[in-house]
Amino acid sequence: MELNGCKDLRADVNNDSENTKRIFVDARGLQCPGPIARVFEELDKANYGDIVEVMATDVGFSKDISSWCARMGYNLIGLTSESGVINAQIEKNEKTDIKKECLINSTNSMLINPQDKKKATMVVFSGDLDKAIASFIIATGAASMGKEVTMFFTFWGLNILRKSSSRVEKNGIEKMFGMMMPKGVDKLKISKMNMGGIGTKLIKLVMKNKNVDDLGFMMSRAQKMGVKFVACSMSMDIMGIKAEELVDGVEIAGVASYLSEAEEGNLNLFI
Numbered sequence: 116m117e118l119n120g121c122k123d124l125r126a127d128v129n130n131d132s133e134n135t136k137r138i139f140v141d142a143r144g145l146q147c148p149g150p151i152a153r154v155f156e157e158l159d160k161a162n163y164g165d166i167v168e169v170m171a172t173d174v175g176f177s178k179d180i181s182s183w184c185a186r187m188g189y190n191l192i193g194l195t196s197e198s199g200v201i202n203a204q205i206e207k208n209e210k211t212d213i214k215k216e217c218l219i220n221s222t223n224s225m226l227i228n229p230q231d232k233k234k235a236t237m238v239v240f241s242g243d244l245d246k247a248i249a250s251f252i253i254a255t256g257a258a259s260m261g262k263e264v265t266m267f268f269t270f271w272g273l274n275i276l277r278k279s280s281s282r283v284e285k286n287g288i289e290k291m292f293g294m295m296m297p298k299g300v301d302k303l304k305i306s307k308m309n310m311g312g313i314g315t316k317l318i319k320l321v322m323k324n325k326n327v328d329d330l331g332f333m334m335s336r337a338q339k340m341g342v343k344f345v346a347c348s349m350s351m352d353i354m355g356i357k358a359e360e361l362v363d364g365v366e367i368a369g370v371a372s373y374l375s376e377a378e379e380g381n382l383n384l385f386i
Contacts, residue, residue, distance in 0.1 A: 289355025
């Protein structure tokens with residue numbers, strides 16, 4: 116059936132077999148933001164005129180892909196659902212002022228020039244597993260919408276960036292802090308109903324059964340999508356965290372750097 120008032124417009128697409136390639140993406144079983152991230156990756160590599168056809172079972176995907184195409188300026192040329200599987204066809208086009216033949220309910224205000232990129236910033240203060248997962252879901256979602264994303268990790272949030280295998284010589288309070296704090300994503304605990312670690316294990320089990328990506332994979336994907344990780348230098352000094360303890364690709368900076376990014380953004384979050 117048709118979704119969001121979008122009729123199948125495949126007959127209107129340039130079907131020159133020499134110039135147009137159809138790329139198939141199977142995102143069935145992936146949960147948000149997996150399907151959108153896969154579409155973003157494929158369209159980023161595609162040539163103008165190519166069509167990405169994606170199948171997904173995430174119940175929110177039909178609304179997400181409609182909003183995403185409207186924001187990014189891509190042609191959503193078909194959107195259907197059958198037996199719980201959503202099928203979407205997206206054309207990569209050169210024009211950014213496209214007249215949408217697929218009208219999405221009340222989204223005309225979302226037709227923004229995708230070249231007018233805005234920045235998004237996020238202060239990651241918490242070191243709780245559930246809040247860290249939420250942070251990276253939002254970050255990858257924002258990156259897939261064309262935003263330049265900066266995540267500023269401070270205080271307990273710095274533990275998300277620590278390598279589990281790092282061995283750094285410390286003395287006194289720094290050594291004590293290092294032993295008391297979780298070392299990397301595998302040691303993080305959920306903020307509610309942890310129950311001595313049982314709750315955290317249950318959440319991870321449910322995530323695995325529901326095909327939700329683990330936090331380590333989310334971090335890797337975020338970096339591949341251009342999300343910038345910045346560690347607060349002041350918090351590192353207070354908590355005795357050294358640069359060599361952090362995962363690769365992390366920048367170290369102060370609050371002025373974060374505020375500079377935040378002033379250029381239209382999305383600023385504190386988690």
